[in-house]
Amino acid sequence: MENTNNAGFSARYSAAMREFFAGVKDELPILVGVIPFGMIYGILALGAGLSTTDAQVMSAVVFAGSAQFMLVQLAGLGTPALVMILTGFVINLRHALYSASVAPHTRHLSAPWKAMLAYLLTDEAYAVTITHYNKDSDSRLKHWYFLGAGLALWSSWQLSSAVGIFLGAQVPPSWSLDFTLALTFIALVVPALEDRASVLSAVAAGITALLAISLPYKLGLLVAALAGIIIGLWSEQR
C-alpha cells in the first residue's frame, strides 16, 4: 500500500516537473525580446534619477515592464506621486482581463498558489500560459506550466534590469532596444489571428488605441482593449 502511494506520488511529481519545464521552454523565445527591454528599463531608471537600489526594487515590486517604463519617465519629468500612481494603476488594469481569463483554470488551486501565480501574471507569461490552458488536455497540473513560464520571465526580468542598471548609459538610445517590446507582442498576436472575429478585434483595438491616445493616465489602452473585445464578440455573432 505504501509502495503504490509512493509510486503515485512520484508519477505525479514527474508529471508536474514536465509541465514546469515545458512552461520554461515555451517562455524562452519570448525572453529574446524581454531581455533587451529589461536592460533599457534599467538604463532609463538611472537616467531618470533613481538610485540603483530603487531601480532594482521597482522591478521586483511592480514587476510590469510597460508600467515601469512609464513610471521612470514620469519620475524624470518630476510628476506628482498621485498622478504616477494613477497612471501605473490604469496601465496595469489590463491584467484584470488576464485574471478573468485564467480564473476558470486556477479554481482548484490553494490560496498560496493563486497568490503566486497572480504575482507572475504578466503579458508575456499570460500569452504563453493561456495558449497552453486552451489546448485539449485534461491535465490538472497546468499550473506548474504557468509557474515555469512565470518564473522564467521573472528571473530574466530581474537579471536584465540589473544588467541595464550596471551598464548605465553605455547603450546608446539609437540602438532602439525598446522596440523589442512591440516586436515581442507582434510575435504573440499575429499567430493568434486565426479567424475573422479575432482579426476584426485586433483592427478595432489598434485603431481605437490611436484615436484615444490623448486620454489621461493611459486610459486609451483600456478603452481600446474593450473596443477590440466588443467588436470581436459582435462579429462572432453575425
Added chain:
Amino acid sequence: MNSPWLVMITVGILTFATRLSFIVLLERWQTPPMLRRALRFVPVAVLTAIIAPELAMPAGHLDISFGNLRLLAGIVAILVAWKTRNIVWTIVAGMAALFVLQLWFGGL
C-alpha cells in the same frame, strides 16, 4: 525623484490586486458564458492596443509615412510573424529591419 518608494509600493500592491482580482472573484461562480466568449479576445485586443501606437506614433503623433522607420520595421515583423509563426525570427527580423533602415536614412 525624491522618494520613489511610496509610488513603487502603491503601484506594486495595486498591480498585484488587479492580477489577483478575478482569480479570487470567479472562485465560487461559474464564469458566465458571455464573459467566457469575450475573454477569448483579450490577448489579441490588449496586445494590439499596445503595439499600434508604438508603430504608428513613435514620436507621439500619428505618422503613416515612409519616414516612420518603426512602422516599416513593424510591417516587416508582422510579415515574418505571419509566415514563420516564430517568436525569435519575428524579433530578430524586426530589429534587423530597423537597424538597416536607420543606417540607410541618416545613420545611427
